[in-house]
Amino acid sequence: MEQYQPIELPEEILLAADDITVAELLQSTSAQCWIVSALVNSQRFHEHFAHSDLAEEDKLLFKIYKINRALTRQHKQECYRRVNECSHLGQRIHQERAAYRDRVRGQKK
Numbered sequence: 011m012e013q014y015q016p017i018e019l020p021e022e023i024l025l026a027a028d029d030i031t032v033a034e035l036l037q038s039t040s041a042q043c044w045i046v047s048a049l050v051n052s053q054r055f056h057e058h059f060a061h062s063d064l065a066e067e068d069k070l071l072f073k074i075y076k077i078n079r080a081l082t083r084q085h086k087q088e089c090y091r092r093v094n095e096c097s098h099l100g101q102r103i104h105q106e107r108a109a110y111r112d113r114v115r116g117q118k119k
Contacts, residue, residue, distance in 0.1 A: 016060070
């Protein structure tokens with residue numbers, strides 16, 4: 011099984027993240043479903059990622075587990091449905107922009 015290494019994020023991102031709580035993200039209309047999906051998937055697939063400090067990672071995973079356990083199946087399914095819809099919408103928008111760019115470039119020739 012492949013072990014994914016952590017992605018090094020710039021310190022400014024981590025400092026900015028200190029000002030946001032998981033509770034705030036779960037209360038946010040625009041972030042809620044993405045965060046639920048991320049929490050469930052991070053617990054489900056944690057073995058695929060390399061961890062430098064297993065004790066700290068285990069503590070964090072236990073906290074995530076407590077949140078995930080409290081979510082109902084209906085919560086998770088609705089969040090997955092919305093994330094899936096948004097992902098497909100994002101792909102369609104990307105494809106439309108690429109097609110438009112190609113048309114504009116073709117007209118300039």
